[in-house]
Amino acid sequence: MRKILTVLVMVLVLLVPSGVALGKEFPAMTNVNPKKMWIIKFSQPVDINSVSNSEICVKDSGGKIINTILNLESDLKTIEMLLIENSYKDGDYVLTISKNITSNGKHLDEETILRFQVGNN
Numbered sequence: 001m002r003k004i005l006t007v008l009v010m011v012l013v014l015l016v017p018s019g020v021a022l023g024k025e026f027p028a029m030t031n032v033n034p035k036k037m038w039i040i041k042f043s044q045p046v047d048i049n050s051v052s053n054s055e056i057c058v059k060d061s062g063g064k065i066i067n068t069i070l071n072l073e074s075d076l077k078t079i080e081m082l083l084i085e086n087s088y089k090d091g092d093y094v095l096t097i098s099k100n101i102t103s104n105g106k107h108l109d110e111e112t113i114l115r116f117q118v119g120n121n
Helices: none
Strands: 007-011 024-032 037-041 056-060 068-072 078-083 091-097 112-118
Touching (some): 056 068, 056 078
Parallel strands (some): 007 037, 024 112
Antiparallel strands (some): 056 091, 068 078
């Protein structure tokens, strides 16, 4: 059983009633726990076939994609992003949600970005 020290719940209101999506960059976060599990919540169910590690990913400062597992919950609105490796190394990262995520066949207009830092760089 793995221990998750903290869980950040990001409530991302990405889909508006008209079906037009809004993208956003969240304020940067510092001192993020190296064992962070991200939970991403959408306001409407997402199409399961649009959820992949190329559409929702974390990259390090060199642009390398960090290996993660995405779990789409049964409500189809919640995605858990788990690290495959034990923890993030100290450094800067970017969590990106691509505009290719869909709900009812409609794409997001823009990607959503969260920059974060692990450690005290």
